[in-house]
Amino acid sequence: MDRKKFLVVTLLAAAGFFFGARTADAYVLETWQPPIKKLFLHFTEYNERPKTEVVVIHHAGFPEGDKDSSAEGIHKFHQDVNGWAGIGYHFVIRKDGTIEQGRKITAVGAHALHHNMNSIGICVAGNFEMASPTHEQMKSLKLLTAWLCQKYKLDPLEKGVIVGHKNLNDTDCPGKNLYKRLDEIRYWCRDFLKEN
Ligand SMILES: [Zn+2]
Structure with missing residues (x-):
């Protein structure tokens, strides 16, 4: 120090x-907290999450291609098409690196079947089966993940703490080009938290 x-x-x-x-x-x-843009989205209901042990990383993964998505757009999609209370993710990271608040951070999410009661879901906008996350997205994702690890007293290197959606469910999410960088995120968080 x-x-x-x-x-x-x-x-x-x-x-x-x-x-x-x-x-x-x-x-x-x-x-200490990375900048998070609050959108005050309206939810039909939500329940408080009893515990937080896992950070789950997703991509938006729209099949039509790699594009930017907003928390507001996903919120509308999850309400109108899926019939959910609102956006299933707690955070969305835009292509320019902006972190947008989705579901309330204390609420049970709807992003990883059978694993929502103890996890936070981050959606990185884009399709990383076909493209790669932007430099700004990676920077924000690392900061946000580090902050969540610190907030919930999680060890970023412990097995099962920072995971890709495909570690939990049968899916390609968060896409191969983001999934292969999860170790980079884990070690970055470990080093950052050691220094801060
Ligand atoms: Zn996913």
């Missing part, structure tokens, strides 16, 4: 002590 960071942590520890609520570490963990 450098001197500046040490001072900040010490000050936060003192503040935490005086306000009696939390430790410096807890304060730091709760305040």
Whole structure:
């Protein structure tokens, strides 16, 4: 820890002590977050997720090709076509790297059959059977995944913590060109969390 960071942590520890609520570490963990665009989508219903042990990575995977998708567009599709309460994913990462909020982060998602009660679903816009995620998407995906690991106290290198949808269900999702980079994401998160 450098001197500046040490001072900040010490000050936060003192503040935490005086306000009696939390430790410096807890304060730091709760305040660090990648930018997330909130869309205030309307859901017909949702249930609170009892636990969070897995981060599941998806692609949008539209068969007609590699294209950008918004959380709003997927929300409408999941409501109108699938008849769901709303978008099944908790996050959507656009081609330009913008992270959009889908389903409420505390809610049970609808993205990985039989695995929704303990997982968060991230959808990366595009079809990665035929194309590759953009540099901006990879950057946002790594940051978001690291933040989720920190928030839910998950070890990015533990087996079954950061997975592709195909690890859980019979599907090609998140596409071979993203799936092959999951280890890169796991190690990046481990290193990033060690330094921050
Ligand atoms: Zn999927």
